[in-house]
Amino acid sequence: xxxxxxxxxxxxxxxxxxxAAELAxxxxxxxxxxxxxxxxxxxxxxxxxxFILAFSQAKLTAQYSQAKLGQLWQVATPxxxxxxxxxxxxxxxxxSRGMSQDVYIPFLVTGVFVFTFTQSSVMSxxxxxxxxxxxVRALHFPRASLPxxxxxxxxxxxxxxxxxxxxxxxxFGSYPGLSWLLIVPVLVLQFLFNTGLALIVARMGAKTPDLxxxxxxxxxxWMYASGVMxxxxxxxxxxxxxxxxxxxxxxxxxxxxxxxxxxIDGYGSSHLPPHVWAIALFWAVVFFAGGFVYxxxxxxxxxxx
Amino acid sequence: xxxxxNQDRRPTVIADDLHIVYRVNGAKSGKGSAxxxxxxxxxxGEERGVRKVHAVRGVSFVAYRGEAIGLIGSNGSGKSTLLRxxxxxxxxxxxxxxxxxxxxxxxxxxxxxxxxxxxRNVILGGLAMGMSRxxxxxxxxxxxxxxxxNEKGDFITLPMRTYSSGMAARLRFSIAAAKDHxxxxxxxxxxxxxxxxxxxxxxxxxxxxxxxxxxFLVSHNNKSIRDTCNRVLWLERGELRMDGPTxxxxxxxxxxxxK
Numbered sequence: 029x030x031x032x033x034x035x036x037x038x039x040x041x042x043x044x045x046x047x048a049a050e051l052a053x054x055x056x057x058x059x060x061x062x063x064x065x066x067x068x069x070x071x072x073x074x075x076x077x078x079f080i081l082a083f084s085q086a087k088l089t090a091q092y093s094q095a096k097l098g099q100l101w102q103v104a105t106p107x108x109x110x111x112x113x114x115x116x117x118x119x120x121x122x123x124s125r126g127m128s129q130d131v132y133i134p135f136l137v138t139g140v141f142v143f144t145f146t147q148s149s150v151m152s153x154x155x156x157x158x159x160x161x162x163x164v165r166a167l168h169f170p171r172a173s174l175p176x177x178x179x180x181x182x183x184x185x186x187x188x189x190x191x192x193x194x195x196x197x198x199x200f201g202s203y204p205g206l207s208w209l210l211i212v213p214v215l216v217l218q219f220l221f222n223t224g225l226a227l228i229v230a231r232m233g234a235k236t237p238d239l240x241x242x243x244x245x246x247x248x249x250w251m252y253a254s255g256v257m258x259x260x261x262x263x264x265x266x267x268x269x270x271x272x273x274x275x276x277x278x279x280x281x282x283x284x285x286x287x288x289x290x291x292i293d294g295y296g297s298s299h300l301p302p303h304v305w306a307i308a309l310f311w312a313v314v315f316f317a318g319g320f321v322y323x324x325x326x327x328x329x330x331x332x333x
Numbered sequence: 334x335x336x337x338x339n340q341d342r343r344p345t346v347i348a349d350d351l352h353i354v355y356r357v358n359g360a361k362s363g364k365g366s367a368x369x370x371x372x373x374x375x376x377x378g379e380e381r382g383v384r385k386v387h388a389v390r391g392v393s394f395v396a397y398r399g400e401a402i403g404l405i406g407s408n409g410s411g412k413s414t415l416l417r418x419x420x421x422x423x424x425x426x427x428x429x430x431x432x433x434x435x436x437x438x439x440x441x442x443x444x445x446x447x448x449x450x451x452x453r454n455v456i457l458g459g460l461a462m463g464m465s466r467x468x469x470x471x472x473x474x475x476x477x478x479x480x481x482x483n484e485k486g487d488f489i490t491l492p493m494r495t496y497s498s499g500m501a502a503r504l505r506f507s508i509a510a511a512k513d514h515x516x517x518x519x520x521x522x523x524x525x526x527x528x529x530x531x532x533x534x535x536x537x538x539x540x541x542x543x544x545x546x547x548x549f550l551v552s553h554n555n556k557s558i559r560d561t562c563n564r565v566l567w568l569e570r571g572e573l574r575m576d577g578p579t580x581x582x583x584x585x586x587x588x589x590x591x592k
Contacts, residue, residue: 048349051395052431055344060421060430079460083444086457090448093492162443165422167461168435331422 063328066321073170080173084181106189109144110137110196117257126262130200131294137196138291139256142284145186146222147247152178153226154243157234157330164331171330172323175230179223183215193291202293210290217312218283224315227323234330254281261299276301279311345516345547346396346419346436350428353389353411353418353571388414390571391428396516398433401538401548403562403579405555405586411571412551416518419549434515437462439506447494451482451504454493458508472511479537480507481530503530510537517541518549535561555583 046054064072073080092101113136117123124132156175157164164171190211198204233239253275255263260275275281286308288295301307389411396402404412417423419430420438444461445454455476459469480503482488482496493501519538538561542548552558558565558579565582567575575582 048347048393048395048429048431051344052347055433057344057347057431057433060419060432060436062421076460076463078466079457079463082457082460086446086449086453089453090446093448160443163461165417166438166443168421168437169461169463328424 063324066324069170069172069324069327073172073176076169076173079169080177080180083173084177084184087178087181088184102185102188103191106141106144107192110140110192113137113140113257123258125258127259128294130202131292134193134197134200134202134292135259135288135295136257137193138288139254139284141186141189141193142218142287143251143254143256143280144189145182145218146225146280146283147251148185149179149182149222149226150229150247151240151243152182153229154233154240156226156230158237158240161331171327172227172320175226175323176223179219179226182222183219186215197291202291205293207290211287214283214286214290214308217308220312220316221279221283224312224317224319227319228315231323231326234326250278250280254278254284256284259299273301277307279308279315282308282311343398343433344395345398345433346394347431348392348394348415348419348428349431351389351392351415351418351425351430352387352427353414353423354426355386355388355414357384357386388571389418389568392568392571392573393428394566394573394576396547396549398547399542400564401542401550401562403558403565404549404551404568405553405558405565405582406568406574407590410568412568413520414571415568416520416549416551419516420518432516436516436518437512437514439509439517439519445493445505445508448492450492451477451489451496454504455489455508458505459511462509462512464512476507476511479510479533480504499527499530506530506534510534510541513544514541514546516547516549518551520551531557555587559583 052058063069088102089099092098095101097104114133117136118129118132123136127135153175156178157171160174163174194204229239229243255275260272260281264272264275276285282301282304285300286304289297289300392411392415404415406412414423416438418425419432420436421430421432422438444458446457449457455473456466456469459472459476460466464472477483477489480500482500482504488496488500493504496504517538535557538548538550548561550558550562562579565575565577565579565586566573567582567586575585
């Protein structure tokens, strides 16, 4: 019953004696699935910009498509989040210490939204590859499209939250002024930082999916250390200066403080650490460039069994 | 089919002693309890809760432009894995695959989202395959017409989750087949849809082949292989058992499965 002989198709005579590699070279065939150079990779990624944007918007829309209120949840979710944090930290725990209610509530809401932006970028970054293996194994595209697309989705989500934030700020007496223009560079820098971080955890999560289980705990620790619901300055008053500075240069704390500085009238530059813009730029550039290269280095290995 | 001999034979895909090994996490035979998992993690070594599946073992072949190649073999013989490796989506353990241009797997379904309308999925799927917005706009109507989704009312503006499985499969095939591929690989896509749609897709495959590409088709339906392919690779247990003209290989295969 084992009569299956391998019938080799008669190759055309000029190619008969060639090995596979020589044959490939002769006709200009390239190795399938090899990693492109960094420049080529960036070029490919740029070619996919429409896909990256469309994918992030599709994910955003799909999120609430089964809900009766539909896209209204884009605004309602952050609003409810802010209300819960205000109830717990503002009314029950009195975490406001040394800040008037008019400053504290926008302070808290800004903190929650800005931190959530980074938090959800990291969470979706961890699953960007491991949660989309079907896509990775079926289609060709630079894999960095996925984490970048998810970060972009979070950015769009944050823009909805910003509407709530503007309403809260105005409601507590901080009116739009020139300083609100600073929101744009802060968002750009934080987006770059988030994307870089998402790229890093995406590669780690692709190799070790368990990271998705661990991440919420790391992120929560990070949140409590970043001064989301209290001011690092006021909380640590009397402690050595360097401890305060170390906590303050934490990237999320930097972006949070800059956003508060831009939005809230009663939150002046005395709350900011020195060289704050330089540090904000530093984190953004280092994480984005580093994360991008780190992710690219494993490009050909994503999607392996 | 005599046409293949007149063409100058330009290789499009060369597989050279290709081996593919899957690594599966947490599928180690033995106790599945948490303590067992922990002890596996603590016990350092190469194999920590990882099981290897050797899916393709040393396959070599050369595919030429204008060929339609059928892949046959029983379930789990490594057909789909081989396609993914040729597409560069699964890295080779050993050996190499050389390709001309970028082979694409007809597998756009992974990019589509059930909660979105058919309309948005056509655009999303097209972008995911690397088409430009202009190309999609240009072919949008063709895709919708080909899928026949709108034959029973305006379904294209409804979310895909409201489609029947046949309708969804037709839309997926239509999106995937809208692009001109250098090397196109189809994994049992023809088994879906009604008879009318199957004929239409077979026709489209022949068309794609004529556009100087190479088509790979995985199917358990010997008839659709016979209708579309001029060469067949027969895989069994990850090894290439036979490679030749459709009629010859299918005859042996039918003898083999008949027993």
